[in-house]
Amino acid sequence: MKNYSIAKSRRLRSTPYTSRIEKQGVTAYTVYNHMLLPAAFGSVENACEHLKKKVQVWDVAAERQVEISGKDSAKLVQLMTCRDLSKSKIGRCYYCPIIDDDGNLVNDPVILKLADDKWWISIADSDVIFFAKGLATGNKFNVKISEPNVDIIAVQGPKSFDLMKKIFGQEIIELKFFGFDYFNFKGVKHLIARSGWSKQGGFEIYVQNTQSGQELYDYLFQEGKEFDVKPGCPNLIERIESGLLSYGNDFDNNDNPFECGFEKYVNLDSEIVFLGKEKLKKIKLGGIKRKLMGIKIDLDKISITKSININDDKGNLIGELRSACYSPHFKKVIGIAMINEPYCKASITGKLEIDGNSFTVNVCDLPFI
Amino acid sequence: MKNYSIAKSRRLRSTPYTSRIEKQGVTAYTVYNHMLLPAAFGSVENACEHLKKKVQVWDVAAERQVEISGKDSAKLVQLMTCRDLSKSKIGRCYYCPIIDDDGNLVNDPVILKLADDKWWISIADSDVIFFAKGLATGNKFNVKISEPNVDIIAVQGPKSFDLMKKIFGQEIIELKFFGFDYFNFKGVKHLIARSGWSKQGGFEIYVQNTQSGQELYDYLFQEGKEFDVKPGCPNLIERIESGLLSYGNDFDNNDNPFECGFEKYVNLDSEIVFLGKEKLKKIKLGGIKRKLMGIKIDLDKISITKSININDDKGNLIGELRSACYSPHFKKVIGIAMINEPYCKASITGKLEIDGNSFTVNVCDLPFI
Numbered sequence: 259m260k261n262y263s264i265a266k267s268r269r270l271r272s273t274p275y276t277s278r279i280e281k282q283g284v285t286a287y288t289v290y291n292h293m294l295l296p297a298a299f300g301s302v303e304n305a306c307e308h309l310k311k312k313v314q315v316w317d318v319a320a321e322r323q324v325e326i327s328g329k330d331s332a333k334l335v336q337l338m339t340c341r342d343l344s345k346s347k348i349g350r351c352y353y354c355p356i357i358d359d360d361g362n363l364v365n366d367p368v369i370l371k372l373a374d375d376k377w378w379i380s381i382a383d384s385d386v387i388f389f390a391k392g393l394a395t396g397n398k399f400n401v402k403i404s405e406p407n408v409d410i411i412a413v414q415g416p417k418s419f420d421l422m423k424k425i426f427g428q429e430i431i432e433l434k435f436f437g438f439d440y441f442n443f444k445g446v447k448h449l450i451a452r453s454g455w456s457k458q459g460g461f462e463i464y465v466q467n468t469q470s471g472q473e474l475y476d477y478l479f480q481e482g483k484e485f486d487v488k489p490g491c492p493n494l495i496e497r498i499e500s501g502l503l504s505y506g507n508d509f510d511n512n513d514n515p516f517e518c519g520f521e522k523y524v525n526l527d528s529e530i531v532f533l534g535k536e537k538l539k540k541i542k543l544g545g546i547k548r549k550l551m552g553i554k555i556d557l558d559k560i561s562i563t564k565s566i567n568i569n570d571d572k573g574n575l576i577g578e579l580r581s582a583c584y585s586p587h588f589k590k591v592i593g594i595a596m597i598n599e600p601y602c603k604a605s606i607t608g609k610l611e612i613d614g615n616s617f618t619v620n621v622c623d624l625p626f627i
Numbered sequence: 628m629k630n631y632s633i634a635k636s637r638r639l640r641s642t643p644y645t646s647r648i649e650k651q652g653v654t655a656y657t658v659y660n661h662m663l664l665p666a667a668f669g670s671v672e673n674a675c676e677h678l679k680k681k682v683q684v685w686d687v688a689a690e691r692q693v694e695i696s697g698k699d700s701a702k703l704v705q706l707m708t709c710r711d712l713s714k715s716k717i718g719r720c721y722y723c724p725i726i727d728d729d730g731n732l733v734n735d736p737v738i739l740k741l742a743d744d745k746w747w748i749s750i751a752d753s754d755v756i757f758f759a760k761g762l763a764t765g766n767k768f769n770v771k772i773s774e775p776n777v778d779i780i781a782v783q784g785p786k787s788f789d790l791m792k793k794i795f796g797q798e799i800i801e802l803k804f805f806g807f808d809y810f811n812f813k814g815v816k817h818l819i820a821r822s823g824w825s826k827q828g829g830f831e832i833y834v835q836n837t838q839s840g841q842e843l844y845d846y847l848f849q850e851g852k853e854f855d856v857k858p859g860c861p862n863l864i865e866r867i868e869s870g871l872l873s874y875g876n877d878f879d880n881n882d883n884p885f886e887c888g889f890e891k892y893v894n895l896d897s898e899i900v901f902l903g904k905e906k907l908k909k910i911k912l913g914g915i916k917r918k919l920m921g922i923k924i925d926l927d928k929i930s931i932t933k934s935i936n937i938n939d940d941k942g943n944l945i946g947e948l949r950s951a952c953y954s955p956h957f958k959k960v961i962g963i964a965m966i967n968e969p970y971c972k973a974s975i976t977g978k979l980e981i982d983g984n985s986f987t988v989n990v991c992d993l994p995f996i
Contacts, residue, residue, distance in 0.1 A: 263655040264633040265666030266932040268949050269752060269875030270657065286632040288639065289658035292752065292875060297634030359764045364757055383638060383661065385754035387880075388733060392758045395728045395902060396765015405880075506638030506661060511756075511774075533764060563635040580637050 270294055273319035274409050274468045275475055282489040290320035290383045296491035303586055305488075306495040309458055313417035314490030315478045318455070318462070319409035324367075324379040324387045330399035333531075335369065335377050337393060338386075340515060340532050342525035346371050351436040351451055354379075355515045355523050356386060361537030362514050364389055366505050368453060370438060370464075378408070378464075382505035393533075407466060411475055414460035417485040422461055424481050425474075426450070430461070438464075443477075446470035455492045457500035495583045498592055501552070501625025507581045508550060508594045514538065516546045517596070519624060548577065548598045552622040555591040559584050560612070568595060568608040568619050576601045576608040579619070585626075592626055595619075639663055642688035643778050643837045644844055651858040659689035659752045665860035672955055674857075675864040678827055682786035683859030684847045687824070687831070688778035693736075693748040693756045699768035702900075704738065704746050706762060707755075709884060709901050711894035715740050720805040720820050723748075724884045724892050725755060730906030731883050733758055735874050737822060739807060739833075747777070747833075751874035762902075776835060780844055783829035786854040791830055793850050794843075795819070799830070807833075812846075815839035824861045826869035864952045867961055870921070870994025876950045877919060877963045883907065885915045886965070888993065917946065917967045921991040924960040928953050929981070937964060937977040937988050945970045945977040948988070954995075961995055964988075 264270070264287050271293040279296050286298040296317055299305060308314065326334055336343050339354040346352055348371050356364040356379075365386045370378040379386055390403050413422055422430045426441045430450065433439060438451035448471070449464040465471030479487055503509060509518045515538070516524065526539055553568070565578040575598065582593025601608070606621040633639070633656050640662040648665050655667040665686055668674060677683065695703055705712050708723040715721055717740050725733040725748075734755050739747040748755055756774055763770050782791055791799050795810045799819065802808060807820035817840070818833040834840030848856055872878060878887045884907070885893065895908055922937070934947040944967065951962025970977070975990040 260649070261632040262635075262649075262653065263630040263667075265655040265657045266631075266930070267657065267873075267876055268931060268933055269873065270932075272933045280629070280631075284631065286634040288634045288636065298632075358757075358760050364760075385757055388727075388754055389757035389761045391727050391733075392761020392763075393765045394761075396762045396767075398765075504636075504638065507636055561635070562637060563639075564637055564641045 264289075266294075273317055274465070274472055275317040275319065275411070278472075278475060279317050279489055284489070291322045291381065293320040293322065295320040298491070299489055302494055305490055306493050306586070308486075308488055309415050309456060309490060309493055309496055311416065312486045312488065313413060313415040313421050313482060314488050315475065315482070316412035316414060316491050318412045318492065321380055321410050323406055323408045323464070324381060324390055325376070325404050325406045326379065326390060326401055327376040328401040329375065331375050331377055331401050334390065334394055334397075334399050334401050335379070336530055337397075337532055338390065339369070340525060340534070340538060341523040342528045342530050343369070344528065344530055348373060349438055351438060351453055353523065355520050356389070357515065357532065357534040357538070358511070359533050359537070361534035361541060362511050363505070363509055363518065364511060366503070370451070378406075384505065407468070409465045409468065409471060411463045411465060411471065411478070412454045412460060413463070413478060414454045414456045414490070415458045417487075418460040421478065421482045421485050421487060425477065443470060443474050448474070455502060456496050457502065458496065495585055498581055498583050498594060499585055499587055499626055501627070503550070503594065504581065509596075513596070514541055514546070516541055517548055518550050546599075548596050549602045550624065551577075551595055551597040551602060552624045552626050553579060553582070553593045553595045554588065554620045554622055555582075555593070555610075555617050557584070557591040557617060560591045560593070562593070566610050566612070568597075568610045570601070570608050576606065576621075579610060588626065594624070595621070597621055633658075635663075642686055643834070643841055644686040644688065644780070647841070647844060648686050648858055653858070660691045660750065662689040662691070664689040667860070668858055671863055671952075674859055675862050675955070677855075677857055678784050678825060678859060678862055678865055680785065681855045681857065682782060682784040682790050682851060683857050684844065684851070685781035685783060685860050687781045687861070690749050690779050692775055692777045692833070693750060693759055694745070694773050694775045695748065695759060695770055696745040697770040698744065700744050700746055700770050703759065703763055703766075703768050703770050704748070705899055706766075706901055707759065708738070709894060709903070709907060710892040711897045711899050712738070713897065713899055717742060718807055720807060720822055722892065724889050725758070726884065726901065726903040726907070727758075727880070728902050728906070730903035730910055731880050732874070732878055732887065733880060735872070739820070747775075753874065776837070778834045778837065778840060780832040780834060780840065780847070781823045781829060782832070782847060783823045783825045783859070784827045787829040790847065790851045790854050790856060794846065812839060812843050817843070824871060825865050826871065827865065864954055867950055867952050867963060868954055868956055868995055870996070872919070872963065873950065882965070883910055883915070885910055886917055887919050915968075917965050918971045919993065920946075920964055920966045920971060921993045921995050922948060922951070922962045922964045923957065923989045923991055924951075924962070924979075924986050926953070926960040926986060929960045929962070931962070935979050935981070937979045939970070939977050945975065945990075948979060957995070963993070964990070966990055
């Protein structure tokens with residue numbers, strides 16, 4: 259596939275780490291929340307292998323925060339998600355589908371409860387801030403909504419525990435999965451969560467003090483040498499192998515949470531008030547007509563830039579492939595597809611066409627591993 | 628400046644014309660409303676000169692539409708903009724700042740009135756659909772909000788009138804500026820407006836029938852040969868020379884309409900109800916503390932990827948440069964900067980630093996021409 263340049267401008271915001279990753283050899287960007295997100299440092303395959311064995315430092319400042327504070331903040335946050343947050347605790351992260359009044363997905367952020375009246379919605383790629391502002395204004399909620407100056411550094415991979423322990427001490431590796439706390443770096447406190455957009459383990463550092471964050475970024479590389487630390491970014495292969503879904507790629511505002519396998523985050527039986535609740539009850543009752551599934555293809559490369567239709571032998575539409583990559587682990591192409599009923603079975607096979615050639619697609623369950 | 632690739636994926640949506648512009652030699656993309664927007668076909672300078680003399684066809688499908696229909700649609704559309712739409716007419720386009728409850732800008736779309744109860748908001752780069760959905764839900768408005776399948780082709784440049792007349796007849800060049808109507812192409816009706824993101828004149832074709840739109844795209848090149856038609860895209864040089872502002876580049880959700888020179892679209896004296904009205908009254912009364920102005924620098928090139936501070940001789944902050952380019956017309960760099968009071972005067976000079984070198988900045992009024 260031909261390469262095209264990205265035309266940079268202020269609108270595609272740089273991060274506090276952009277000049278660093280450019281010195282470190284970033285080769286490709288994507289745009290996420292109107293911000294530059296590194297997409298490759300050379301080979302994505304090599305980076306995947308390294309991520310599974312060592313430790314990487316990622317500039318994921320593009321994971322922006324929507325801060326909601328004030329008297330009605332809990333009410334507003336709950337209104338936006340189908341996940342019951344009534345028993346949520348300060349110091350914990352919650353993966354929460356954000357749902358509109360039609361029962362469709364707006365985003366799938368991790369929500370951090372900072373205080374009973376202060377929350378960060380750590381968003382995927384859509385302007386949740388305007389959804390929140392619209393809802394707050396319309397409902398006359400007493401809240402303050404802003405995008406704070408937070409630029410996340412992720413430290414991911416099995417050796418991230420050694421590296422973070424070396425810098426922050428034993429305490430940090432005792433942090434539970436999806437827990438967060440404040441840790442000191444040279445006199446500056448940083449909010450650090452045990453989280454990240456890979457299944458290889460790691461941490462996300464929510465940098466508010468930019469200068470200290472830049473120093474910490476450099477320090478992670480200095481102290482990480484013995485663990486073979488490398489700059490990296492969310493890895494297409496690793497995330498598909500791990501079944502991590504991506505808003506905009508695998509699902510969007512045309513899909514509902516049941517179609518995306520988010521059942522366990524849809525709490526219809528509780529008393530909580532959230533958007534689309536009645537709609538989701540109806541969908542659950544009627545049953546879904548399609549579902550995100552895995553697919554495998556005997557191919558040694560693929561590049562997905564848009565949905566590709568999957569048909570059966572008679573030409574009936576089985577579904578559409580939305581993300582895919584060659585997986586060195588499975589030694590074939592794997593991908594995530596929205597499959598229509600009655601084809602949502604792991605035994606189904608179909609065909610798709612790439613550049614005029616037809617390939618057999620095997621539908622399978624998610625996650626792959 | 629080093630070039631970086633754009634990592635394509637379904638999330639950065641392709642348009643119905645993407646495969647065509649890639650055959651025609653697009654070299655760079657930007658991302659706009661989660662969609663690929665061509666940013667260059669080789670030299671931006673040559674393209675600017677061509678645009679000013681001839682005709683170009685642009686894939687601007689990334690200018691997405693938010694369709695608002697239903698009983699309360701006029702009320703919702705008016706709530707979102709400070710421009711008085713009470714006397715708006717069907718068949719007309721209106722440039723409308725979208726304002727939040729804090730009096731800050733959310734977007735600066737062109738709004739098309741399709742019917743008394745049906746509107747298209749033709750948006751700049753932010754998710755207005757979620758702002759509208761939040762407001763509609765919160766206010767319990769009876770409206771339907773969606774992103775329709777509309778992919779705009781722009782035909783821009785002085786020869787666009789000849790080309791469009793050749794295809795659609797005399798009637799189309801009688802369309803008034805910011806008027807729209809439906810025109811027939813081989814049996815399919817297309818909504819066409821006399822509008823576009825250049826000051827060189829032209830049209831925007833709001834394609835709903837994708838197949839007919841693709842045929843029309845090809846036909847524009849076939850019939851345009853005699854007018855030296857070329858593929859193009861919004862041109863950085865032409866838009867800055869013309870003083871066309873860009874949401875995300877020159878202003879964003881941290882700025883209010885008075886700071887951006889949108890006074891004439893802020894109708895505070897009318898009876899209409901819109902968000903941020905009281906806030907904007909206060910701002911008007913108190914006076915603004917900064918303002919978008921032009922700047923000129925005696926330089927033969929520049930590349931802006933983020934804001935650059937402008938200081939006076941004593942190191943006081945005068946403002947920040949947000950967009951700039953080398954202008955062959957002015958034979959120097961021109962740009963758009965947010966200038967702080969008391970420096971908002973065309974006589975002010977300042978300094979900015981690029982790669983460790985200091986350059987003199989002359990503040991001037993907008994527009995440049």
